[in-house]
Amino acid sequence: MDATPSFTLYAKRRARVAAQLGDGGIAIVPTAPERQRNRDSDFPYRADSYFYYLTGFSEPNAWLVLTSDGRSTLFCQPKDLEREIWDGIRLGPEAAPAALGVDEAFPVDELNERLPRLLENRTTVWFPFATHAGLEGRIDGWLQKVRARARFGALVPEAQRDLCAVLDEMRLVKDAHELAIMRRAAQISAAAHVRAMQRSARMLRAGEDVREYHLDAELLHEFRQHGSQFPAYGSIVAAGANACVLHYRADIAPVRAGELVLIDAGCELDGYASDITRTFPADGKFSGPQRELYQLVLASQEAAVAATRPGARFTEPHEATVKVLTQGMLDLGLLDKNQHGTLDDAIANRHYFAHYMHRTSHWLGMDVHDCGSYVEPGELGTVSERKDPLSGELIKDRPARILRPGMVLTIEPGLYVRPSDGVPRDFWNIGIRIEDDAVVTSGGCELITRDVPVDPDAIEAIMAG
Numbered sequence: 328m329d330a331t332p333s334f335t336l337y338a339k340r341r342a343r344v345a346a347q348l349g350d351g352g353i354a355i356v357p358t359a360p361e362r363q364r365n366r367d368s369d370f371p372y373r374a375d376s377y378f379y380y381l382t383g384f385s386e387p388n389a390w391l392v393l394t395s396d397g398r399s400t401l402f403c404q405p406k407d408l409e410r411e412i413w414d415g416i417r418l419g420p421e422a423a424p425a426a427l428g429v430d431e432a433f434p435v436d437e438l439n440e441r442l443p444r445l446l447e448n449r450t451t452v453w454f455p456f457a458t459h460a461g462l463e464g465r466i467d468g469w470l471q472k473v474r475a476r477a478r479f480g481a482l483v484p485e486a487q488r489d490l491c492a493v494l495d496e497m498r499l500v501k502d503a504h505e506l507a508i509m510r511r512a513a514q515i516s517a518a519a520h521v522r523a524m525q526r527s528a529r530m531l532r533a534g535e536d537v538r539e540y541h542l543d544a545e546l547l548h549e550f551r552q553h554g555s556q557f558p559a560y561g562s563i564v565a566a567g568a569n570a571c572v573l574h575y576r577a578d579i580a581p582v583r584a585g586e587l588v589l590i591d592a593g594c595e596l597d598g599y600a601s602d603i604t605r606t607f608p609a610d611g612k613f614s615g616p617q618r619e620l621y622q623l624v625l626a627s628q629e630a631a632v633a634a635t636r637p638g639a640r641f642t643e644p645h646e647a648t649v650k651v652l653t654q655g656m657l658d659l660g661l662l663d664k665n666q667h668g669t670l671d672d673a674i675a676n677r678h679y680f681a682h683y684m685h686r687t688s689h690w691l692g693m694d695v696h697d698c699g700s701y702v703e704p705g706e707l708g709t710v711s712e713r714k715d716p717l718s719g720e721l722i723k724d725r726p727a728r729i730l731r732p733g734m735v736l737t738i739e740p741g742l743y744v745r746p747s748d749g750v751p752r753d754f755w756n757i758g759i760r761i762e763d764d765a766v767v768t769s770g771g772c773e774l775i776t777r778d779v780p781v782d783p784d785a786i787e788a789i790m791a792g
Contacts, residue, residue, distance in 0.1 A: 334383055334427050335428065336502075336504055337380075337383045337427070337428065340380060340381055341381050341382075341391075341399050342397055343497060344381065344393055344490075344493055344494070344497070345394065345395055345396070345397045345399075346395075347493050348393070348394070348395040348451065348453055349395060349451055351395060351448070351449050351450030351451065351484075352451045352452075353392065353393070353395070353445065353449045353451070353452055353484070354391075354392070354393040354394075354453040354490050355390065355392055355442070355452065355453070355454045356377055356381060356391040356392075357378065357389075357390050357391075357459055358375045358378040358379070358384075358386075358387060358390070358391075359372075359378070359387070359459075360387065360459075361387045361388070371557060372385075373385075373556075374386075374387070374598070375458075376598070376693040376694055376698075377455055377458070377491075377494050378391060379693070380693060381393075381494075382401070382427055383427065384401070384403070384418070384423075384427055386403060386404060388403070388404050388435050389401065389402060389403040389435060390403075390435065390438060391429075394445075398430045398431075399428075399429040399430050399431075400431050400432065400433070401423050401424075401427065401432040401433075402420075402432070402433050402435040402437065402441075403418060403419070403423055403432060403435055404434070404435055405419055405420060405435070406421070420434055439468075439469070443472035443473050443476075446470060446473050447473050447481045448481065448482045449482075449484045450485060450486065451485070451486040451487070451488055452484040452486075453487075453488045453490040453493070454487070455490045455494070456490075456491060458491070470484065494698070495698040495699050495700065496699070496704075498693065498697065498699065499692075499697075499700075499734060500731060500732075500733035500734055501692060501735055502733070505692070506733070506735075506766060508596055508597050508598075508599045509600075509691075509692075509766075510775050511596055512555065512559075512593070512594055512596035512600065512601040513593075513601045513775040513778070514778055515549065515550060515553045515554075515555055515594050515596065516550070516592065516593040516602075516779075517776055517777070517778035518549050518553070518778065519545065519594070520546075520590060520592070520603055520605050520779040521778075521779050521789060522545045522546075522549050523542040523543075523545040524605070524607050524611075524779075524789060524790050525792065527541075527582055527588060527607070527610075527611075528610055531584050531609060531610045532611075537581065537583075537609070538581055539564040539566055539569075539577045539580050539582060539588075540564075540577055540578070541582070542564050542577070542582065542588065542590065543562055543564045543592075546562050546564075546590070547562075550594040554596065555594035555595060555596045556595060556596065556597070557594070557595045558592065558593070558595065559593045559595040559601060559602065559695050560592075560593070560600070560602075561576055562576070562590070562591070563577065563591035563592065563604075564576075564577035564590050565588065565589045565590075565591075565758065566580050566581065566582040566583065566587075566609065567580070567582075567586040567588075567756060568745075568758070569758075570587060570588070570606065570757070570760075571743040571744070571756065571758040572758075573685060573743070583609060584609055584610035585608075585609070585610065585614065586608075586609050587606055587607065587609065587617055587757060587758070588607055588608075588609050589604065589605075589758055589759065589760055590604065590606075590607075591604040591760065591762065592604075593695070599692060600691060600693065601764060601776065602691055602695055602737050602764055603762055603763065603764070603779065604739055604741075605761065605762075605781070606621065606624075606759040606760060606761065607786050607790065608786075608790070611787055611791055612787060613783055613786075615753075616751075616753040616757070620659070620742055620744070620754060620757055621783055622783065623651070623659070623742065624759045624761050625761055626651050626655070627649075627655070627740040628648070628738055628739075628740050628761050628763070628781070630647040630648060630650070631645070631647050631648045631688075631738045631740060632765065632772060632774065633647070634647040635765050635767065635772040636730065636771045637730055637731055637732055637767060637769060637771075638729060638730065639729070640726070640727040640728065640729060640730070641688065641701055641727040641728040641730060641736070644687050644688055644736075645686055645687035645688060648683075648687045648740040649674060649687075650670070650674065652682075652683050652740060653673050653674050653679040654670050656679060656682060656742075657670065657673060660749075660751050661681075661742075661750055661751075661754065662679070663749055666749075675716070676716045677715075677716050677717050681747075682743055682744055683740070683741060683742060684743070685739075685741070687738060687739060687740055688738055688739070689736065689737055690734070690735065691737055692735060699728075701727060701728050702726065703725075703726045703727065703728050709725060709726050710723050710724070710725055712724070730767045731767060732767050732768055732769050733766070734766075734767045735764060735765065735766050735767070736764075736765055736767070737762055737763070737764055737765070738762065738763050738765050738774075739760055739761065739763075740760070740761065741758070741759055741760035742757070742758070742759050742760075743757075743759075744758070763775075763776045763777065763781070764776045
């Protein structure tokens with residue numbers, strides 16, 4: 328039966344995968360397992376990204392099998408009225424073909440019986456390597472059963488290949504359906520950031536005790552209020568010096584007037600992530616030193632945005648950021664010109680790393696740090712070696728990915744100034760990061776997260792309201 332319109336997209340994706348399996352190829356894709364949180368409770372369930380990308384099916388305990396002739400087989404939980412009273416309605420294998428557009432479906436408890444027969448006489452078995460604990464062992468077990476039928480003429484697949492290589496390339500360039508979801512997720516997350524900023528200023532003006540968890544609560548409220556299923560990752564709400572801890576989590580620390588607050592948070596909507604960071608004055612007014620550093624980070628982000636365009640390399644936004652930040656560190660005294668030399672010297676020796684120690688971008692999509700190679704596939708054989716000036720490690724460099732329309736990446740420069748000899752005291756314990764989500768377009772890039780402002784005057788204005 329033909330797939331319903333809402334699942335036609337997934338059928339087309341499966342067909343694209345099948346076309347790349349080669350003659351006699353077969354692909355096996357499990358979804359994520361349920362995870363126990365404590366004695367009688369599981370973590371909220373989220374399907375495996377690869378599996379969901381190919382099926383749109385979010386129930387646990389399911390498997391997808393694709394063959395090179397384009398046939399798709401789903402294994403899923405059978406209908407069980409007693410369990411459905413406790414855990415919710417199941418689609419079931421009888422309804423799955425019509426609902427999901429797969430060719431056939433069976434109860435998941437028949438997986439071990441049917442997989443060996445599906446693997447028989449296939450040339451290559453594809454599955455996502457190193458993504459599911461124990462998957463390789465299960466496939467070995469099924470192949471052993473195929474080998475045991477050799478006397479009956481059964482042939483065993485001679486090769487195993489990583490399905491991630493196929494799926495990562497597909498997922499790297501987003502289609503219109505994906506971009507529409509990501510834009511909506513970005514809007515929801517931007518509104519959550521505005522809400523947190525405004526509550527911080529409002530409570531401090533009223534003389535109330537403000538904690539990081541108060542602002543975290545605003546984020547979660549706005550996410551769920553507008554239909555997001557989960558936060559895309561553990562929200563970072565870092566007040567004052569906590570902002571100098573890159574992966575700090577919202578906790579009980581007080582939010583004080585005169586300090587900055589760094590919030591790195593985004594919602595997940597229908598399987599797609601958003602990722603926004605804003606840094607703002609807790610009481611709605613930047614001090615002089617805070618504004619100086621903030622303007623520097625913003626200028627570096629603007630340089631990175633300008634470098635994000637089709638035909639550019641993935642590393643170019645980072646290089647643009649580093650150049651602006653490093654010059655600013657030298658100008659503001661975060662780096663000593665007498666000790667660290669010129670701009671080129673400071674960059675070559677990575678002296679900026681004391682205050683900027685992460686990359687400017689990562690891919691974004693179904694996963695916050697989404698899949699996709701950062702190396703241009705056609706240039707893998709071009710390799711140069713260099714010694715890292717900080718670690719002394721020998722690094723092999725390959726040409727970075729060429730940006731193309733439909734790719735989505737973050738642009739997130741930052742500065743983190745811990746107390747240190749030689750660093751102006753006015754800048755101590757200030758951490759600033761500004762992060763937006765960028766869609767590469769035919770003419771440059773589109774920032775889909777600017778419903779929450781980055782201009783310091785605009786931030787002060789919305790916090791005054």
